[in-house]
Amino acid sequence: MARELTAAQRRVIGAAEPVTGRLRGPAAVLERLVKLGLAFRHPRPPHDCFLSPAGQRARTEPPEQLRSSPEPPPVPRPTADGVFAARTGEEHEPPVDAATRVREVRAAWQGLLELRRMTRADGDTGRPCAWERAHLVRAAALALEAAGRVPALAGRNGYVVRESPQPEAVEVRVAGDGVGGDGASGTGTDPREELVLCAEALEAAGWQVSEHGDRRGGRVVIASPPRR
DSSP states (O other): OOEEEOHHHHHHHHTSOTTTOEEOSOHHHHHHHHHTTSEEEOSSTTOOEEEOHHHHHHHHSOGGGEEEOSOOOOOOOOTTSOOOOOOOSOOSSOOSOHHHHHHHHHHHHHHHHHHHHHHSTTOOOSSOOHHHHHSHHHHHHHHHHHTTOOBOBTTBOOEEEEEOSSTTOEEEEETTSSSSSSSOOTTSSOHHHHHHHHHHHHHHTTOEEEEEEOTTSOEEEEEEOOOO
């Protein structure tokens, strides 16, 4: 049986933060989504709402699977509207406010842990979930930033997360070690030491990691979610 949603509910679901599934919208709409099983409230203050697994599916269901009231379709939100995005190290501008960024990263990571708990049959938060497998670069970047590692930026070195030629994996480099820069990471540590710290952060987040040399004389970490 198709799920009946109002256009307002669909707009809120469609505007959920891409990494965490965190929802913003009128309180009445959020409460209704919780009652429908499409969202849940985080147990810790400020008790933000996040998409449940059913809500995640509803966001990607084809239009014919959802019957909504005849209201105008949702307006796509521009990328500059403050929606959280994990920093991969290839951005050209720093966060507008560093303290705000720390809070956003913390909230995004807690939301991702809750998503792991909600979507794994055993409730294990120590291993990547299906969403992370489908968004490898963003998921790895969030794990690194949440662990306090510093993403690269023009004029400052740090980690860079990119897709890997290996299937179902990402590669992590540190600027100054084969990807440009002046030889010092954004944290002031040696690039090789920073790469080790990045590998440890991903391993602590439940990823499988291995370090390799490349043809340019640099080092790279290959990271992937465990198969089980």
